[in-house]
Amino acid sequence: MRITGGAARGRSLRAPRGSKVRPTADKVRGAIFNILANRVDIAGSRWLDLFAGTGALGLDALSRGAIHVTFIDDSRESCRFVRDNLERSGFADRAEVRKLSLPVGLFRLDPGNERFSGAFVDPPYRCGLSQRTLEALGEGGLLSPGAWVVVEHGADEQLAERYGTLRLESSRRYGSTGVSLYAMEEK
Secondary structure, eight states: OBOOSSTTTTOBOOOOSSSSOOOOOHHHHHHHHHHHHTTOOOTTOEEEEETOTTOHHHHHHHHTTOSEEEEEESOHHHHHHHHHHHHHHTOGGGEEEEEOOTTGGGGGOOOTTSOEEEEEEOOOTTSSHHHHHHHHHHHSSSEEEEEEEEEEEETTOOOOSEETTEEEEEEEEETTEEEEEEEEOOO
16 A cells, blocks of 8 residues: 555555455545546645544645645554554654544534645445534534545445535445545535
8 A cells, every 4th residue: 555646656554454444445545636636726735534544545635735634533553553654654744643433523623723625534334424424524614615525435335415515526436435525515
């Protein structure tokens, strides 16, 4: 597993052994950033990486110029791997790692004066966590108007067209993985 683009392209990332963590495949991560490239300027943006696992999605955003990523996972081991990958890639000074249970932990976050430009959501498949997390993001004050939310989910999972102020823009399939892109309505 490697960073797929930007300043740290090709840098190896560490992941725990076993099936507890399911890192986003390099091919899917590359596709996600190709989709985003036509919609948002990653450079200078702030992102959430929810259900971070190894932190691969957020690390790719940092490599492509994001100024800050907040990584959140409920596993101590995953948080440890994210911190290690941040150190190994040289991005530790532009990130925060928090151990919080999701989606409930979103209500404990305070973005301060700067809301997030987007969020990567990659929960365990088929547990209803995608939907509950989208509901929380769609009703909360974490995302700025015009923000983007990328959801990785099981290809057979059906997500709604809307979650509060989030509207489905596109949905794609990569084998058994689905990727849905939501836009935060501008007010």
